[in-house]
Amino acid sequence: MTTTASSVASTPPTVGRVSGVLSHRWVRFGIRRLGRLLMSLAVLVTASFLMIHLIPGDPVRGALGPTAPTALVEARREALGLNDPLFVQYWHYLQGLFTGDLGTSLTSQLPVADIVSQRLPATLTLAMLGFLVSVAVAVPLGVLMGVVTRRGRGRRSELAFTTTSVVLGTIPDFLIGVGLVYVFGVSLQWLPVAGNATADAYVLPVLALAIGPAAILSRIFRVEMVAVLEADFVRTARAKRLPSRSIYLGHALPNALTAGLTICGLLLGSLVAGTVLVENVFAWPGLGRTIVASILSKDYPVVQAIVLVYGVGVLLANTVVDVALALLDPRSMIAED
Amino acid sequence: MSELRFDDVTVRYGTARRPFTAVDGVSLTVPEGQVVGLVGESGSGKSTLARAAVGLAPLHSGEILLGGQPVPRRGRVRPLQMVFQDPFSSLDPRMTIGESITEPMPPGPGRAERRAEVERLLTLVHLDPDVAGALPGRLSGGQRQRAALARALAGQPKVVIADEITSALDVSIQGAVLNLVRELQRELGLSMLFISHNLAVVRYVASHVAVMYQGRIVEQGPVSEVLVDPQHAYTRELLAAVPGSRPPTHARPARSTS
Amino acid sequence: MSRRWLRVVRTPLGLTTGLLVTAVLVLAIVAPMLWSDRAEVIDTDHILTGPSGDHWAGTDSLGRDIFFRALVATRLSMELALAATVIGVVVGLVLGSAPLLLGRRLGRLVTAGVNIAVAFPGLLLALFFAVIFGVGATGAVLAIGMASAPSFARLVHTLVAGVAALDYVSAARVAGVGRVRVLLRHVLPNIAEPLVVNATISAGGSLLAFAGLSFLGLGVQAPSYDWGRLLFEGIGMIYVNPAAALAPGLAVLVAGLAFNLFGESVAKGLGVSTVGGRLTVTDEDAASAPALSAGGTDEHALDGSPSDLVLDVQDLRVSFPGPAGPIRPVRGVSFSVRHGEALGVVGESGSGKSLTALAVAQLIEEPGRVDAARLQFRGADLREGPRAHRHLLGTSMAMVFQDPMTSFNPTRRMGGQLAEVAVHHQGMSRKQAMARAVDRLRAVRVPDPEKRATQYPHEFSGGMRQRAMIGMGVMGNPSLIIADEPTTALDVTVQQQVLDLLQAIRDEDDVALVLISHDVTVVGEVCDRVLVMYAGRIVEDLPADQLDGGAQHPYTRALVAAVPDMHTDLEQPLAVVPGRPVSPTDVIVGCPFAPRCPLADDHCRTVDPPLAPVEHGIKVACWHAGEPLGLDEETGELVEADAV
């Protein structure tokens, strides 16, 4: 009952407050985003820790084989700390993570940290190159197709584009890899199909990795562009009689980009995972081959560590994308409230 | 008695750290057999109050009593029914009108009785009984809103809450729904909480009116008093803003014609 | 329902993939029965041979026929993929509908968990589970199923939340329907279609994922074989016999794509609306539309000298291509606006008000088509296309749209969006333009305009955004403001402020206004003259002060009597217009209002009345204009006067 006519007539008080905390908003966003990252990390670390314990039976016995002497198995169990209570093991695991000690390989007896740090660069390079190539292709292609096929125009090109991109986006990267190996390695013998010794050895693996995501991403950017071109604010821009360049690049593009960016994060994640298969097709000396070999030889400490590394990579990729999104689109920060 | 009483009702949304009070200590009574209009700007808490009454919004404090008893929130008997704003989303597109109307009926009677009841209700809201077999997609907005009213009546409610039931309708159809509301009130003695942002509409259907502003009721009383001699500043502003309440501007001397 | 499915099958993609899916399923059933023996017979004489007449895809390291092995492997591949899909769907359904069933707190926890899991790519999850469940077919089924569960849960959650937010679910809960019943009766049936479609797509995905795991040696183990296992064995001898890798690779590709694309085309077929199907603009536009503006041309000479007119529109038509010939939402509209005049446009939803405004402003895009006998704005012929008079339109014609929330670009600052106009059309520098923008924001009574100019649209309230939109219109020196329902999305008190602002701008600079509204009272208050539209036509053109009592057309009179105002007689029912509005796809013969008109006779039903002048400056399109009408006290329907 305290309201007066004057406060009624003026604008709602919330509007003034929002601008007052504009700078605080970044802080709040940062804290919230960091909180989510830490939460996901905690889940990830716990999951990777529990992995060994969820395996039915004795993982050490499984790794060393049924013929290994019981004394050896017991010694290994002791060395791995598997005989301690679970929470003690968890505590040791966390301590190890903070000191960079990821344990020792069951098969090679090498420190896991060394194995990972030796293999990581090759995988990172492959993933980054794949990502850059797919974005560099997808954004211009998708946006262009969006403009061409807006408002139900160019039905033929839309059909051709959609079909091609759906097909290419559906074929898993290892099949694309096998196809590329067959065509360029076996039949034409133009390019090397194994290892990463020379620069031209990068071509096929990066292609195998990038084609699928590029197809999916360009399709998404087309759809976003078409949707943005239907939006009310584009009509406003046209009502302002701005030149087409300004309408498409100045008004439509930034909005299409922000919408597509969310998918980029997911895609970057799946690209990281995609390296596992591609590395195995092209004998790429990265983490992907190591993890598969380790799963088959039941070298669990190595598997555990690599799963963790992949997981962290995916989480970081998502975080980077979210921050980029917040920079591009001021609304995305408050959308999570 | 079956009057609906809100007693110091508060509804909060949001997190514990940043609560948002949508309805703030509202007390309001819908007397038996009367239509009470509830007006206010969007976001003032009208719909939240309605949703709290039927259990769709959480009650923070206060009581909502129907005939002196708390409104039942469990079980098949619901003496408080609600009609929603958008007739295009308030009927399940995959259920026939008849099925939708049957849903709130109290358990008991057999199939034939239910069918007869559906027919009776459809006739009551001036719809062809054949409509019972149709999917809502075949009906116009006004017809759907009448079906929604019939569904609410099927629950044999003591009170019906109508939340902006005409604002999604075209003007030419709106009149028919308002006529129906008045007719139901007169012939069945229906009690109703009629929410609207349109004062002229409230004036037409309601005997009492309550004005809501920022989660509180700032003024209430008989329509003939509140709309004629408003006490609160916001009510006065609301009245001044009703189109057609001021001398039309085209009464000004004509300009520009040579 | 069935017709929509038919539409899916009619598309080339839908048909091909549908047939392929069927073929794969049939093959999965019959192949092992027919060719198991041929696939497993060991022939040590023909080890690792290339393709030949006997062995179409060659043989493997034990001399077994790879072609038949690939065919027989269909069964196991499909079984595993379907099993994994079922696991994924079931777990996903449970997790995804948990929030609805468990209530808010627990539900939020489940959702948070799903959201974290969904961030990790499926393959990574599959590897994780493969470690736990062990290497082999069973482990792989569980791994892929569990790995696809989070994304399915997310989908279910989104769909459920979407349906649960609809009023019919609220209505069911108010009616006393329990949570489980709500889920089974109202929610699941309404999300079944997207679920089935996505399960199909997911089956394709599982098939491919399985091939991936088997290819890594983590899936099916010898002597069993699925396509992935065959591929794994084949890639080892790709230099000896490429067909050993290509045959199973092709098989898995075709099957996986078939499921995936079939799902996609079903999704598209069921979701797509029929509007804008084929481009069949026929030339009968002119022929089928009645000539109604016969007297129009001469009329304008009397209304005012041409130089006095800001806008002069003759026989304006808008059409869109539709699946059954063109749709004509605006069918021959003629009107003019004088300097400083406020013209209101009223009519039911779909009567063509907005399209008329957009057509006048040259904002209708292909495939829409605008034709007019005359379309002049301040003497410039707009039929030459929007480019020809860009600067004139950019500075002299202002547009205000209905929804202030969506009409600004959300990613750009308010000031910049206003300043743009001056940069492009008035040759100002950025700095000058920004100063002008701030000045205009002040002019439309936005408080603290310097700071507001640096803010984003979402930081403005609805009413303030609409004022900023008007401010954008007056960046130049408009002689006409076209406002399409500028206050419909606003509260009554805010509506009044916006209308007052428009009025103030008009008073200051003698600006003309076209105000579109569905609210007769608003238009009556603000405007000098009112156009009443029905079914894409103007049925009455009258001075605003004639609305109450002076209107001639039965529709106008019903419209006025249907809306209660503060003086409505409480003893009388409101007027009711029976029937429904005309749809632009309807073929209209005679007067379009005839099916709903109390005065209609046979003449009305066969001959379309032209818009013709009667007394008091009114033009009306009705054969029985001004004939007395009565109100049926029971129903509120308007009736012929002597019938009462």
Ligand SMILES: Nc1ncnc2c1ncn2[C@@H]1O[C@H](COP(=O)(O)OP(=O)(O)OP(=O)(O)O)[C@@H](O)[C@H]1O
């Ligand atoms: N792009 C389009 N393609 C096909 N039909 C269209 C298109 N745009 C509008 N229409 C149709 O034209 C008719 C008139 O539309 P318009 O928007 O002008 O109506 P309106 O009088 O402004 O209605 P409202 O009061 O709802 O705003 C409608 O039936 C609509 O469905």
Ligand code: SF4
């Ligand atoms: S022409 Fe005939 S049908 Fe049309 S509005 Fe007039 S009286 Fe009614």
Ligand SMILES: [Mg+2]
């Ligand atoms: Mg409109």
